[in-house]
Amino acid sequence: MDEMPCVSVKGDGPNGRKIDGFLYKYRKGEEVRIVCVCHGSFLTPAEFVKHAGGGNVTHPLKHIVVNPSASVYF
Numbered sequence: 001m002d003e004m005p006c007v008s009v010k011g012d013g014p015n016g017r018k019i020d021g022f023l024y025k026y027r028k029g030e031e032v033r034i035v036c037v038c039h040g041s042f043l044t045p046a047e048f049v050k051h052a053g054g055g056n057v058t059h060p061l062k063h064i065v066v067n068p069s070a071s072v073y074f
């Protein structure tokens with residue numbers, strides 16, 4: 001089974017909102033993707049921050065809060 005930690009981001013732009021999602025880890029060396037719970041879309045960390053109304057950020061992962069205790073397993 002794969003562990004998918006729960007993540008959330010709060011956009012800091014004028015239309016910022018809180019979005020929840022799950023961290024989807026590809027195999028080692030591949031890019032991390034986040035599935036948003038509202039659409040079920042696969043997003044890059046930068047897209048996930050934008051989805052929450054945040055702007056272009058240099059380090060999107062720093063804006064994303066990981067909550068391992070809320071992990072789900074598939």
Ligand SMILES: [Zn+2]
Pocket residue numbers: 036037038039040041051
């Ligand atoms: Zn969404």
